[in-house]
Amino acid sequence: MSTGLRAGTFGIGTFEASGRTFPGLVLPDGEVIDVGDRFTDTHEIFGDWPRNLELLERRTADKPLASFQDVRPLPPLAHPNLLCAGANYKQHVAEMLTKNKFNQHNKLLGETDEQFFARNYAMMDRRAAEGTPFLWAGVHSALIGAHDDLVLPPVGVQHDWELELGAVIGGTGRYTTVDEAELLIAGYVMLNDVGSVDTFRRTDIPWGYDWIGKHQPGFKPAGPFVVPAQFVDVAELTITLKVNGQTMQDWPADDMVFSLPQLITYASERVRLTPGDVVTAGSPPGNGMHHGKFLSPGDLVESEITGLGRQRNQCVAEDIGDRKPVFGAWKNAD
Structure with a gap:
């Protein structure tokens, strides 16, 4: 192997x-x-x-x-705080904004999809220059090893993949500068940010989103190891993910709105960073929602980031015996 x-x-x-x-x-x-x-x-x-x-x-x-x-x-680290970036790859966000039915009200009269995409992509460039990162916190109980089975729960059916680059924190940090944040990166690791996307959007609460569906047991294949930062040039990395041998994600790792040092700086202003914490950079394009395909039992997910090892996760259905989820997946009214 x-x-x-x-x-x-x-x-x-x-x-x-x-x-x-x-x-x-x-x-x-x-x-x-x-x-x-x-x-x-x-x-x-x-x-x-x-x-x-x-x-x-x-x-x-x-x-x-x-x-x-x-x-x-x-999992290379047993109990890291997971601080995960969202909406942080320019191409991915521009594609989502262009295709998302909930964003169609922002399309101008007579505007083509290509023009709408270009406008959304330009907005990502402005956000990089003027905006603020977006991070959410994950739980370490969702972590599994790089070769473990990826267990798909009965809650939700649109189980999606998002292979991401993560920075592992060496030491502690609070209110860091961007230069200090870069020195805090001890190494890099890959993490597949799996989530059941049909459980995310809510219409019964004012803020509209519920991301606990990203935290199911086994939804964070990580590793197989951390590679020290001295050996890694993020500009040379490619993020690649295949499902059943078909390439779904294949994108340069540095197409970020905010760099990992910027994300770490932002995180340090919200939480205290501790040794082994993982800050992920978000997903490049090519997730299941983009392809109109989601994970099912029997699928094989093979993932790689240049020089950071490989993952191979077989999808299996969670065995919950005779139990039945009380709430299940939220059913949107629309």
Whole structure:
């Protein structure tokens, strides 16, 4: 099994082998090195990042414990705060604004779809220069490993994917500058921000949206590892996701409205950043809503971000026995 790492790099993750869970390093050739003798978990690693990075660089010469194909990658971080950007990829947002039936009242009389899209895209450029990021908080109980089954619940039917680039925080941060925020990025990780989109929009409450449907157990495949920031150039990354072998997302990672340092700065003004927190940059175009296709049991989702490893998640139906959801999915009046 290929690691997806570039030569000269390494990944930091949490792994299971022979019934034991441990923090470890993955090398490009697939060797896995156990660092559990020094660190309790990966949160401890990112708690004192510069010093621990030097230690890990020395540990890459250790005798490997196992091969990557023989271990199970767990979520690289067990309990991070997930701070997730929305509406942060220019192409994706412009497409959504153009196609969304709830935004059609903003289309000008006689305006073509192409003209409407161009106007929406220009609005993203203005937002980048003058606007404010949008973040929402996720729960770590939704995390699963890069090769685990993606369990689809009976609540909602439009289970959608959104492969995203995440920055892992090394240390703590509060009211950071953008330059300080960039130095807080210890590494990068990929995360698939799955959500049941037919549960999102509400017409029975004034604010109109309910995103708890993004937090179902298993809706956040993460990893398989974190790659230290010194090995990553975001401008060189491509985000790619396939469903049953068909490419759905394939987009440069840097097409952002707000950069990850900007998102981190914004987050630090709303919460205290802690070691191992993950700030995601949002989704590029190509989600299920765009394609008119959603995930069903039996689907295979294969994901990759250049140099950050690969995910392979089989979709299965959640077994809830004889239980039945009391509220189920919200049924919109319109």
